[in-house]
Amino acid sequence: MVKVPESSGSAPLFDYAPAPESRAVVDLSPSYGLFVDGVFVDGGGRSFKTINPATEEVLAEVAEADERDVDAAVQAARRAQDRVWGRMSGRERAKYLFRIARIIQERARELAVLETLDNGKPIRESRDVDVPTAAAHFFYYAGWADKLEYAVPGRPDVRPLGVAGQVIPWNFPLLMLAWKVAPALAAGNTVVLKPAETTPLTALLFAEICQQADLPPGVVNIVTGAGATGRAVVAHPGVDKVAFTGSTEVGRSIARTVAGTDKRVTLELGGKAANIVFEDAAIDQAVEGIVNGIFFNQGHVCCAGSRLLVQESVAEEVLDRLKRRMATLRVGDPLDKNTDVGAINSAEQLGRIRDLAQVGEDEGAGRWSAPCELPAQGFWFPPTLFTGVSQAHRIAREEIFGPVLSVLTFRTPSEAVEKANNTPYGLSAGVWTEKGSRILWMANQLRAGVVWANTFNKFDPTSPFGGYKESGYGREGGRQGLEGYLR
Ligand code: NDP
Numbered sequence: 116m117v118k119v120p121e122s123s124g125s126a127p128l129f130d131y132a133p134a135p136e137s138r139a140v141v142d143l144s145p146s147y148g149l150f151v152d153g154v155f156v157d158g159g160g161r162s163f164k165t166i167n168p169a170t171e172e173v174l175a176e177v178a179e180a181d182e183r184d185v186d187a188a189v190q191a192a193r194r195a196q197d198r199v200w201g202r203m204s205g206r207e208r209a210k211y212l213f214r215i216a217r218i219i220q221e222r223a224r225e226l227a228v229l230e231t232l233d234n235g236k237p238i239r240e241s242r243d244v245d246v247p248t249a250a251a252h253f254f255y256y257a258g259w260a261d262k263l264e265y266a267v268p269g270r271p272d273v274r275p276l277g278v279a280g281q282v283i284p285w286n287f288p289l290l291m292l293a294w295k296v297a298p299a300l301a302a303g304n305t306v307v308l309k310p311a312e313t314t315p316l317t318a319l320l321f322a323e324i325c326q327q328a329d330l331p332p333g334v335v336n337i338v339t340g341a342g343a344t345g346r347a348v349v350a351h352p353g354v355d356k357v358a359f360t361g362s363t364e365v366g367r368s369i370a371r372t373v374a375g376t377d378k379r380v381t382l383e384l385g386g387k388a389a390n391i392v393f394e395d396a397a398i399d400q401a402v403e404g405i406v407n408g409i410f411f412n413q414g415h416v417c418c419a420g421s422r423l424l425v426q427e428s429v430a431e432e433v434l435d436r437l438k439r440r441m442a443t444l445r446v447g448d449p450l451d452k453n454t455d456v457g458a459i460n461s462a463e464q465l466g467r468i469r470d471l472a473q474v475g476e477d478e479g480a481g482r483w484s485a486p487c488e489l490p491a492q493g494f495w496f497p498p499t500l501f502t503g504v505s506q507a508h509r510i511a512r513e514e515i516f517g518p519v520l521s522v523l524t525f526r527t528p529s530e531a532v533e534k535a536n537n538t539p540y541g542l543s544a545g546v547w548t549e550k551g552s553r554i555l556w557m558a559n560q561l562r563a564g565v566v567w568a569n570t571f572n573k574f575d576p577t578s579p580f581g582g583y584k585e586s587g588y589g590r591e592g593g594r595q596g597l598e599g600y601l602r
Contacts, residue, residue, distance in 0.1 A: 153332025195333030205261035212257035235458030275303030381589025386542030390420030468517035541583030
C-alpha cells in the first residue's frame with residue numbers, strides 16, 4: 116500500500132511486510148566463561164546476565180572476571196608476548212591477522228545477528244557497517260605487520276610495547292574490539308580485552324574465531340565483567356599499554372590510575388559534534404546526513420552529529436524536510452531488515468536519555484519526536500529533536516548518547532565556527548556546503564579530530580580517528596593507529 120505524505124509528521128510512504136533476519140544462525144550457549152590462554156575457563160565464580168535490549172530476554176550468563184582472573188589473563192598475555200608473538204616475524208603475524216579477517220567475513224551473518232541481539236542495533240547496520248568494517252580493520256593492519264619500519268616516520272627500529280589492556284564500550288562491541296585488537300597484534304603486542312558488561316557476546320565469539328584461526332594461546336585474552344574488571348585491567352602492573360574507549364568520566368579516572376607509571380595510554384572519549392549546514396548546501400543530501408549523523412546506531416555514537424548548526428536563512432526549510440524524513444524512520448525490531456532505529460542498549464542508558472531530554476524541555480527548548488509506535492517490551496526512545504536551543508542549554512553541551520538532536524542556528528561562517536568550537540569536546544564535525552574553499556576553511560578552523568565534508572559517520576581503517584580536548588588523546592586507525600602500540 117502506498118500512502119502520500121501530507122505534512123511533516125505524516126505516516127511513512129510505504130507499509131513494509133515484516134522481514135526478520137533469522138536468528139537460527141547463532142548458536143547461543145546458556146553460559147560463557149572467560150577466554151584465557153587460548154581456552155575458555157570458569158573464572159572466580161561470579162557471573163552476570165546479558166540481555167536482548169529489544170525484548171529484555173536473557174541471552175546468556177557470562178562469567179565476571181575478578182582480579183585473580185585478570186592477573187591470569189595478563190600473565191598468559193605476557194608469556195605469549197615473550198615467547199611467541201613478540202618473536203614472530205611480522206610476515207608470520209600477518210598470516211594470522213589475514214586469517215582472522217577472512218573468518219570474520221565467513222561468519223559475518225552469525226556475528227551480525229549476535230551483535231544485534233546483544234546490542235539492539237538494527238541488523239542493517241551490524242550487517243553492513245559493524246561486521247564488514249571490523250573485517251576491514253584486520254585486513255588493513257595485517258598489511259602493516261611486516262612493514263612496521265615504515266609506521267613511524269624517521270624511526271625504522273620500532274618494537275612492540277608488550278601487553279595491551281583494552282577496555283571497550285557497548286555501542287560498537289565488535290568494531291571497537293577490531294579497532295583495538297588489530298593494530299595491537301600487528302605491532303607484536305598481546306592483549307587482554309574487557310568488553311562492556313551489556314555487550315560481551317561478540318567478543319566471546321571472536322575468542323572462538325581466534326581458536327579457529329589457531330592463534331597461539333595467550334595472544335588474545337577476553338575478560339568479561341563490569342567496571343571493577345575494567346579497573347583491574349587498567350591497574351594491573353603487568354600491563355604496558357592501556358587503550359580505552361568510553362565516557363570522559365571513566366577516561367579521567369583511568370588517566371589518574373596510570374599517572375606516575377610508565378604505561379602508555381590512549382583514550383577515545385565523548386563528543387558533542389556540530390553538523391553544520393550552510394544555505395548553499397544540497398538540502399536533501401544534508402537532511403540525509405543529519406539523519407545519519409544522529410540516528411545511526413540510535414545516536415549511541417561518540418562522534419554523532421548531535422548539534423545541528425543550520426544557517427538561519429534555510430533553517431525553516433531544513434527543519435521541515437528533516438521532520439518529514441524523521442517521520443519515515445522505522446523504529447522497532449532490530450532483527451527486521453527494514454528497521455532504521457533499534458533499541459536503546461540498556462535501561463540505564465534509556466534513563467539517562469530520558470533525564471536529559473526532560474532537562475531540555477525544562478530549560479525551555481521545543482521538543483518534537485517522530486510519530487512512531489514503540490514496542491511495549493524493551494528499551495526504546497523515539498527519534499527526537501529540540502529547537503530553540505541555546506549554547507548554555509545542557510542538551511547543547513552534554514553528550515546525550517541517544518537519538519536526540521539539538522538544533523541551533525547561525526548567520527555567518529565565523530559564527531558557525533564559534534558555536535561549533537564552543538564545547539569541551541572535539542571529536543568530529545560535519546560541514547555541508549557546495550563551496551570547496553569553504554570546506555577547507557572550516558576544516559582549518561574546527562577543533563575536531565575528524566571533519567566530514569558533505570557526508571557524516573564515514574569510517575575507514577586507513578584513516579586516523581581521535582579527539583581534541585576532552586574527547587581524549589591518541590589516534591586509532593591508519594598508520595597513526597600503530598604508533599600507540601610501538602616504542
Ligand atoms: P563507561 O565509560 O562507563 O564504559 C566504558 C567501558 O569502561 C565499559 O567496558 C565499562 O564497563 C568500563 N568501565 C567502567 N568503569 C571503569 C573504570 N573505573 N575503570 C575501567 N573501566 C571501566 O560508559 P557507560 O557505559 O557507563 O556509559 C556512560 C556514558 O558514557 C554514556 O551515556 C555516554 O554518554 C558515554 N559513553 C561514551 C562512549 C564513547 O564512545 N564516547 C561509549 C560509551 C559511553 P561496564 O560496561 O561494565 O560499565
